[in-house]
């Protein structure tokens with residue numbers, strides 16, 4: 001395999017994580033990757049994306065992330081000049097060039113800009129880009145060990161009739177409002193509501209409640225997360241009862257245990273909701289079991305796609 005050259009460095013006052021991006025046919029240092037201020041992705045949040053992680057040198061469930069990304073493109077009437085195989089190659093090159101063995105990898109398509117500033121989205125040239133930075137998690141090491149303090153917020157997640165949540169998107173003003181609510185309540189992260197007053201999701205994650213050995217996760221108005229899907233697969237293997245449906249804030253507060261799921265962090269225990277301790281306030285038994293299995297599955301070649309780094313051959 002040959003590795004394309006990186007662009008030359010130039011001075012930039014901003015600090016960026018170490019990483020590699022792909023834009024307009026070029027591999028760039030993270031700090032050199034730029035988006036036009038006229039791009040509708042920036043001006044109107046008119047974009048879709050997906051995030052996959054690399055763990056110990058292999059992508060985890062890349063096929064599912066590509067399925068979701070390409071389905072989103074179709075629903076948004078966007079096209080990119082690459083097929084799945086080419087996107088896989090671009091993402092692999094980004095990671096290989098970065099040298100990161102544990103990485104956070106995004107593929108993005110923005111509406112782009114129209115040359116005459118037209119308001120017609122069909123006049124815009126869609127723009128594909130990708131990047132990789134070191135792996136990051138919603139929960140830090142300490143929070144993973146003791147469980148996150150979560151607060152519910154009255155903020156309502158943008159309704160599915162407005163924005164289809166199955167298209168992974170950057171409509172985050174509701175989630176960020178929820179975060180500020182949570183910080184005011186001395187919590188570390190937030191869960192916001194669906195239009196019926198049930199729990200929807202949080203900034204970058206889905207949620208599961210566990211009561212009497214049974215798991216429940218919201219169905220309405222949420223991104224169908226790939227980590228959530230992996231929890232379904234693991235429950236199936238373990239013969240655990242898992243269902244999707246309405247999760248009322250009170251049901252969550254009275255659960256024996258709860259956890260959050262995201263590509264950025266995997267399965268993350270919750271220790272309290274709105275100041276109410278779940279169980280004994282420690283990460284729960286089922287949560288811990290699923291978490292251990294989740295990371296074990298990263299070694300299984302059915303779910304892991306190995307990356308070739310420079311010097312590997």
Ligand code: PLP
Pocket residue numbers: 051201202203204205206222223224225226227228261262263264
């Ligand atoms: N919900 C939202 C709003 C997200 O942004 C994410 C991930 O970024 C998730 C849920 C979790 O999805 P996944 O498990 O595919 O990372």
